[in-house]
Amino acid sequence: MEHSQLLGTTFNCSCGKKHTVPTEELVYGKNAYNALLQRLLSGTIQNALIIADIRTYAAAGRLVENLLLKGGIAVSHFIVPDQDSESPVADDATKDLLFESILPADIYIAVGSGVINDLVKWTAYLKKKPFITVPTAASMNGYASANVAATVDGLKVLFHAEACRAVYVDSRILHEAPYEMTASGLGDVLAKSVSSADWKLNHLLFDDYFCQFSVDLLKDLEPVYLDNPQQIRKLEPNAVKALFEALLYSSIAMTITGTSSPASGAEHLISHTLDMVADRDGRKHDLHGRQVGVASILMAALYERIMDIEKPQFREPPATIDTAFWGTLAPVVAGEYQKKQDKLAKAANFLANETNWKKLQEHIKPGLVAATRLKSCLAQAKAAHSFSGIRDDGQPLQREKFRAVVVNAHQMRERFTILDVAVMLGIIPDEIDQLIEKWVSDI
Secondary structure (H helix, E strand, C coil), X not given: CCHHHHCCCEEECCCCCEEECCCCEEEECCCHHHHHHHHHHHCCCCEEEEEECHHHHHHHHHHHHHHHHHCCXXXXXXXXXXXXXXXXXXXXXXXXXXXXXXXXXXXXXEEECHHHHXXXXXXXXXXXXXXXXXXXXXXXXXXXXCEEEEEECCEEEEEECCCCCEEEECHHHHHHCCHHHHHHHHHHHCCHHHHHHHHHHHHHHHCCCCCHHHHHCCCCCHHHHHCCHXXXXXXXXXXXHHHHHHHHHHHHHHHHHCCCCCCCCHHHHHHHHXXXXXXXXXXXXXXXXXXXXXXXXXXXXXXXXXXXCCCCCCCCCCCCCCHHXXXXXXXXHHHHHHHHHHHHHHHXXXXXXXXXXXXXXXXXXXXXXXXHHHHHHHHHCCCCCCHHHCEECCEECCHHHHHHHHHHHHHCCCCCCHHHXXXXXXXXXXXXXXXXXXXXXXX
């Protein structure tokens, strides 16, 4: 089935589930906003509300608003305020502000990237209103996802809401976006091989639900950006379009399966941990996809190291979290880690069996993308591909801080990943310095 044929459909899948794609339309091109106008005119919409920040309103929001007004649509806008002179964040306080402040409307139009889409998605869900998204950058894979990634009480959480009804992308706006946002999108989508391996790992260990269709959804698009990163760097139209479509259908994979597992694994836990400790310390963290890209290289290398082990020897994992590392976040993180204890014991018992270990290798190895390939792709695209390429409050992230994040990231969420296997094998912490040095240092 062609990707576009999936939009707005319900179909039976070989995984045993019936999948529904709530996003009905993707229009990508120079006339995308005209298509948005026609959609609103053809429905029963009386008024619309554009939600953006000051930058995304300038980039596309004003253009959309003027077009809709000229077309006869009653439309207003709400600018999400910056936080501490920086871009808005997707947290419970900002969501509360939107919920209490925005004017009534029949439909919301999210004009922006990750934070704006999460905030609008969250608010629309709570107010039981439909929303449309107008992306301003090919920077992340959440545009058509039903999941909201937000910070609640200091913890990065993910919860289910409703996906957007349609996506309208002016290709010129994407090309004019800061290049680091496009490079961030590349880092986010390259996580798929690691996240899919983690999903398969959970399927084998705990018989968790798994959908091969969702894993394979990007296969046709993958070579365009993975094998031609120079085209991304040059912002060649076909490459940028393929990158955006890969990000979009990655988000659709999460929506139809009801889980973030098709696109989020250990590499995202590292990025989330970087965000959390930065927020805790009042520091500014880097773009999500830049962090994810670097973490994906390291996690791919970690998978390669673990898949080469013939006879694993497991250690008892820590029973408690590192409170010195987590500081004021320790209570909420400890609660998440406690939920994982049964999984750790069950995984060690299962994998200690030689037959089961070989079965794991047979199932995981074929789907992995080599760490060298991921690093080469990001490097050629001039995207972040080393820990010092990640910004920490505007400065290069230091090795010891990155190491501490990698060592402790497995504690922040109940989800089981390759990080947990590495801890159980003692590779974390015994070999993590060598892996960092080889794969994500500047040398």
